[in-house]
Amino acid sequence: MGGRVDHEYSYLFKMVLIGDSGVGKSNILSRFTRNHFSLDSKSTIGVEFATKSLQMEGKTIKAQIWDTAGQERYRAITSAYYRGAVGALLVYDITKRQSFDNVHRWLRELRDHADSSIVIMMVGNKSDLIHLRAVSEDEGKALAEKEGLFFLETSAMEAVNVEEAFQTIITEVYGIVNRKALAAKEAAAASAPLPSQGKTISIDSAAGNTKRACCSA
Amino acid sequence: MLRRQPGDAPASAAASEADLAQLSTAIAAGEDLGPFVRRAFACGRPEPLLASLRAAARDREAEIEELCRAHFHDFIRAVDDLRSLLADADALKGSLSASHAALLSSAAPLLASLESFLAARGLAGNLSSALASSRRCVRLLALANRANAHLQGGNHNLYLALRAVDAIDRDLASGPEPLPLPTLRRMLLSLVPAVRAHAEREISREFSDWMVSIRAASRHLGQVAIGRSAAARQRQEELRSKHRPLEECITLDDDGVGDLDDFAAAAATADVADGAAAASFDLTPLYRAMHIHHTLALGERFKKYYLENRKLQLTSDFDVIAATPFLESHQVFFSQIAGFFIVEDRVFRTGGGLTSRPDVDALWDSAVAKMVSVMEDNFSRMQTANHLLLITDYAALLSATMRRYGYPVGMLLDVLARHRDKYHDLLLADCRRQVVEALAADKFDQMLMRKEYEYSMNVLAFGIQSSDITPAFPYVAPFSCTVPDICRIVRSFIEDSVSFMAHGGGGDTYAAVKKYLGRILSEVVDASIQKLVDSGGGLSVSQAMQVAANMSVMERACEFFTGHAAQLCGVPLRAVERGRRDFPLRKSRDAAEALLLRLLRSKVDEFMGQSDGVTWMADDPPAGGNEYANEVIIYLETLTSTAQQILPLPVLRRVLVAVLAHISERIVGLFLNDSVKRFNASAVTGIDTDLKMFEAFGESMSSLFVDSDQESAANEMKAALVEARQLVNLLMSNSPENFLNPVIREKSYNKLDYKKVAAISEKFRDSSESYFSTFGTRGARQNPKKKSLDTLIKRLREAS
Secondary structure, three states: OOOOOOOOOOEEEEEEEEEOOOOOHHHHHHHHHHOOOOOOOOOOOOEEEEEEEEEEOOEEEEEEEEEEOOOHHHHHHHHHHHOOOOEEEEEEEOOOHHHHHOHHHHHHHHHHHOOOOOEEEEEEEOOOOHHHOOOOHHHHHHHHHHHOOEEEEOEOOOOEOHHHHHHHHHHHHHHHHHHHHHHHHHHHHHHOOOHHHOOOOOHHHHHHHHHHHHHOO | OOOOOOOOHHHHHHHHHHHHHHHHHHHHHOOOOHHHHHHHHHHOOOHHHHHHHHHHHHHHHHHHHHHHHHHHHHHHHHHHHHHHHHHHHHHHHHHHHHHHHHHHHHHHHHHHHHHHHHHHHHHHHHHHHHHHHHHHHHHHHHHHHHHHHHHHOOHHHHHHHHHHHHHHHHHHHHOOOOOOOHHHHHHHHHHHHHHHHHHHHHHHHHHHHHHHHHHHHHHHHHHHHHHHHHHHHHHHHHHHOOOOHHHHHHOOOOOOOOOOOHHHHHHHHOOHHHHHHHHOOOOHHHHHHHHHHHHOOOHHHHHHHHHHHHHHHHHHHHHHHOOOOHHHHHHHHHHHHHHHHHHHHHHHHHOOOOOOHHHHHHHHHHHHHHHHHHHHHHHHHOOOHHHHHHHHHHHHHHHHHHHHOOOOOHHHHHHHHHOHHHHHHHHHHHHHHHHHHHHHHOOOOOOEEOOHHHHHHHOHHHOOOOOOOOOOOOEEOOOOOHHHHHHHHHHHHHHHHHHHHHHHOOOOHHHHHHHHHHHHHHHHHHHHHHHHHHHOOOOOHHHHHHHHHHHHHHHHHHHHHHHHHHHHHOOOHHHHHHOOOOOOOHHHHHHHHHHHHHHHHHHHHHHHOOOOOOOOOOOOOOOOOOHHHHHHHHHHHHHHHHHHHHOOHHHHHHHHHHHHHHHHHHHHHHHHOOOOOOOOHHHHHHHHHHHHHHHHHHHHHHOOOOOOOHHHHHHHHHHHOHHHHHHHHHHHOOOHHHHHOHHHHHHHOOOOOHHHHHHHHHHHHHHHHHHHHOOHHHOOOOOHHHHHHHHHHHHHHHHO
């Protein structure tokens, strides 16, 4: 009895889904982790979790994805929601102009609470509802470029671009983690032959610390 | 007759009379006369007794004769009556014979009618009996038909079917006679238990279905109830913190939860997909099952069955989390249990004794023990603070929900409170990592902000603006990017701490949050900055200055932190201001200033360490001072122009005073240096010129401190250089032996050390001798300064 501790992965990446209520965050999550879509529009209560493991360059990466209601009814855990997140999907509904206009507010909250190096992808969901489109793809692309975000339009219903959205973030985060580890090794090597500093830096422990720091979520 | 004795006559007569009275009484009563006779003969005079007895006998005989005579007369009259009666009887006998003959003649036809009547009546009785049996059979069959119709009508008619069957059973059991049709009776006798068995089977099946559906519905019900508790908490928090415009903007959709019962709320929020679940909030199947079982006299068994099965369901609910990590399954786990007990509460209140308070309490106690065990187990293995917060948050919502239904939640809250320190330890570890990363990533340059949004996010958000006027953009801040980063980390810590305190355990929230805020500021922020500073880390002077500048901004930020924590806890700011504390980052601030000073001193030493800086045996004093002094002055002026922009004036003042004090020490050190063997008056004059430049620099710097006492600042600057000044004054004096005078020394040379003066004077004397030896022709004349210096040296040697 009791939860199992899963140590069968090299990295644990925490990602968060944010955006207005009803834009389809939960369906994006369930499509990615369980390949399941539900027309049931019941709102998420509190925070839900799902995980999925995938392979990258011979390493196992476990994506832990956090989903919450778009309302601020669970403000008690707002900070905790963002803490330790390395990636974020900022979701709007292409059939609701207001959800696109609110991207600015979500972006501001994200930058206020999350790590400055978080990888952000803007997601325009429900691309299958062509006849109801209220936000053009060009508009989304322009805003993403202006804010320095990744951008994709998705359809959780038709499983379009959902996998690609998460894959893009994970690839980017993985690259950042590798660069950080490399920089840590170089810094350690550079610091080693300075006896006047009076300290010895272990390259392995420094790299290990960096990895653990990046992976903990 | 014998002659009476004269003395005995009265006594004997009296006794005799009494005896006679007694004798009469005895005779009347029919008693035995033996004693009277014996006493008479014992006295010797029986004659009176015999006479009395003869008289009594005669009286009796007379009475008997009278009685016989009367009886004889009666007898004669009786015989006469009998004789006349016999005559009357004979007359009556004749009348009777006549009447009998008349009666017989008229009764014959009536007898025939009577016989017909009796036959008809027997037939009628048989017909009535047949009709009654038929009617009874018809009624029984009608009841059976009605029962059948009710059975076909579904379980909601099961009770009516049972009533019909009960009526059949009562008729069969208590009818006036067994049913005359054996076939029908056998059929009905087998039908009754069959219908009852069917009813029990059907109702049990429906009950089982209900148990399955109520379990699925309970999860939804639990989620809705917990969601409504969350909404209520949300409303309270919004009332408490009315000044959060940013978050209010983000609140896009109104929850709109009314004051509905949880069952109604769950049914209302159930979508089409939850149609079955919504219908399952109906407890009617349970009521029906209970009623049917009572009707079947199986009420107690059903109670037991219900309790056992609900217990099994609860145990099964406990295993919801077995397959998945608790972090992902805890909401389902808690919601299922919440829904279970909300249903039990409804059943207890409306079930008419189906469950008892001890039963429900026992279930709840086992559930609490299970939840406590699960949480303890998972918390012990958790290494991330926000995981712990999320679970405790949901557990707190569960507690709030169950409290609404009167369930005791103390043990649950105890678990949350017990893990408060662990939660904060994890949070502190996470924040420490973030702070260290922020410090490592900082180049300690002044932060550039191009937009008002950036200014708002990095300055206004933490109350670290230097004025209330929004500056022009681009804006260069007096701090580096570490400051807002650390502020964000600490604010996040405060919010997470308040989130845990406000909902994860009892007690004074603000006092606890303040304690933990003190911990993060001292153990994490202060320690991390101190560690960075103490290690040096290859920081340059400008970077060290930036760190020192950051610390003063952090001091204002710490006031924001305290106010923010108070606001989140609902404590008025006036109470907070009253309890204002010391700056919690004092150690790292002092360390930063110490580092800055350390670097500045080494820089000054670097300049003054140039071996060709001073010409100790020059023929003439250097014009405009020594080279090192000019370089130091230029460096200090450049430094100050930068420092003015970022360092607060008190810090800048302290730094300048300390640097000047160090310069003073170094100047004295120049004279003491082993590489300097001798120096002459020209060298002293040169040093004096240098010193005047430093004093002028200090004087000009004091003009910066117009807010505080400028004169005081000037005095401080001058005081910093006093040791060097006194030494130079002594060396340039014509009467150096005045140093030996206590009054003069205390007044003019109080900063000078005996040993230093002795060593330096030695070097100066040799130079004096050499100087004057060039004028050999005037050897006979003694220089008064030289003499004074010799006196000083000799006395100092004696003193040592």
